[in-house]
Amino acid sequence: MTETTLWSIGELAARAGVSVKTVRFYSDRGLLPQGKRSTGGHRRYGPEALERLRLIRALRGLDIPVPDVGRVLRDEDALEDVVAARLRETATRLAELRWREASLSLLSDCGPRERAERLWLSARCPPRPARRP
Known part of the structure; x- marks a missing residue:
């Protein structure tokens, strides 16, 4: 690779x-x-760094944590395993959000007198579904 194919940071x-x-x-x-x-001490990067950076950004765009991205890049974890774990976490979060949505809808769909009773009933329920999707 020649100096002309290297880019500054x-x-x-x-x-x-x-x-x-x-x-x-x-x-x-x-x-x-x-x-x-470079001779002046500046970092210089080639096309392979650009490809790697784009891959990192794609993985981070899927909300994959930086340590997991590192393990995937070092071939310590298979991408499929990391994606499957992230999918399970997302399903759990969605279930929690759906429960919260249902609870809030229950409170918003009634009058002031009924709201107190529904709030009391809602408080007696577990705060969120079990951690399993």
């Missing part, structure tokens, strides 16, 4: 649609390999 960030701070963050955590240094 700012150029890499712009190509990936992220901030320089984001590139440094992922680099400092070992998710993005340290760029080669």
Whole structure:
């Protein structure tokens, strides 16, 4: 790779649609390999860094935690396993939100006199469904 195919950290960030701070963050955590240094000591990155950064951003866009992204990139965990775990967590959160929605609807669909009784009944129920989806 020649010097002309290497980008500065700012150029890499712009190509990936992220901030320089984001590139440094992922680099400092070992998710993005340290760029080669120019003669002036500046980080320089090639196309493989751009591909890696885009993959990291795609995984983070799915709300996959940074440590899990690292394990996937280091082949310590299969992407399928991480996605399956995240899907289970999402299903659980959706069940909790549906329960909350039903509870709030129960309170909003009645008059003031009935609301106190419904609030009391709602308080007697478990605060959310079990952690299993």
